[in-house]
Amino acid sequence: MTDLLDSNPQRSSAGVRGRRTLVSSRRAKGSNRWIVWLGRAGILAVFLVGWSLLPVNEALRARWPVFDEFFLSSPGAVVEEFQRLLIGNELDFWVNFWFTVKGASLGLVVGLACSVTMALVLTSSRLLRSALTPIMDLVNAIPTVALIPVIVLMFGSTLETSVVIAALSVFFFTVFNAYAGGASMPKDLANNAAMLGASRAELMWKLRVRYVLAWTIQILPGAIGHALASAFAAELFSGSPGLGRLVMQAILSINSDLVFATVTVIAVLGVFLTMMGSAFSARYLHWFTKSR
Structure with a gap:
């Protein structure tokens, strides 16, 4: 009886589809995690680059002295x-x-x-x-x-x-x-x-x-x-x-x-x-x- 149930094509195909869905969802979560971390790293990089460039901008420092490297x-x-x-x-x-x-x-x-x-x-x-x-x-x-x-x-x-x-x-x-x-x-x-x-x-x-x-x-x-x-x-x-x-x-x-x-x-x-x-x-x- 167990062999007959296991050999049921509809049940087997449903199990295969379930496993495929589980694997695909895990892959999607893994890729989303990488995207999130890359986004965070990008935001940090933009912040650090902007922070490095602001104090060396002469026009900006002349208009707003607060951007001088002495303060910033x-x-x-x-x-x-x-x-x-x-x-x-x-x-x-x-x-x-x-x-x-x-x-x-x-x-x-x-x-x-x-x-x-x-x-x-x-x-x-x-x-x-x-x-x-x-x-x-x-x-x-x-x-x-x-x-x-x-x-x-x-x-x-x-x-x-x-x-x-x-x-x-x-x-x-x-x-x-x-x-x-x-x-x-x-x-x-x-x-x-x-x-x-x-x-x-x-x-x-x-x-x-x-x-x-x-x-x-x-x-x-x-x-x-x-x-x-x-x-x-x-x-x-x-x-x-x-x-x-x-x-x-x-x-x-x-x-x-x-x-x-x-x-x-x-x-x-x-x-x-x-x-x-x-x-x-x-x-x-x-x-x-x-x-x-």
Whole structure:
């Protein structure tokens, strides 16, 4: 009987067509990936060529002095400054680099922990939700940058300032999404757990926390960007150790090469950390979706 089914010409032809479709779709995806990367490389090449040519255009510099190489720098000068920073460790580059990474990382962890805890509290207690939500909306309306002077007065120009600013930024960026995740837990699931004898604490920490974490991790890449940007801004305005202070020193000394080199480091670091956050988010959400 199996041989008869396998020998069915219609079934065999359908299987062949399915395999051909699968192979062609994989090839199309591979070619599209190459096209995307070639497009990105082309955009980068055009940008670098334009950046190299603008400062040497006499007519353009005469009309708009901002395009002078003194202000705009050039890719070659930035690469040389980059080498001095990385290899020569000028201006204690690596010390400042790790201060920024540490401040952003600690702020991210503290902000996410507070966000998840607050979301669990708000979704588990109607009384606390009614009391705290207006206060959170009010504080959220204040720009995080505006709080830097207050934090500096409290902690001084220290690593703690960067951590607190980054934590506040991450907290208000993620807490409302985390709250929506906690509120999305099916009521039937909560009712069934309660019927089986689950307490409110068990309902919170064994069931609802999964939804809060999933919705929080969904925006983890954005939270990483907020943590890094906030730590950098805190260093820039407070003078605490880090890449932000390095940029401020470059601005005060009118060193455009150092400014662009440091900003490039921040950009590369941000892309790398965001890619790591995206990979972790995709991995976790994959397992969360399968386990539901």
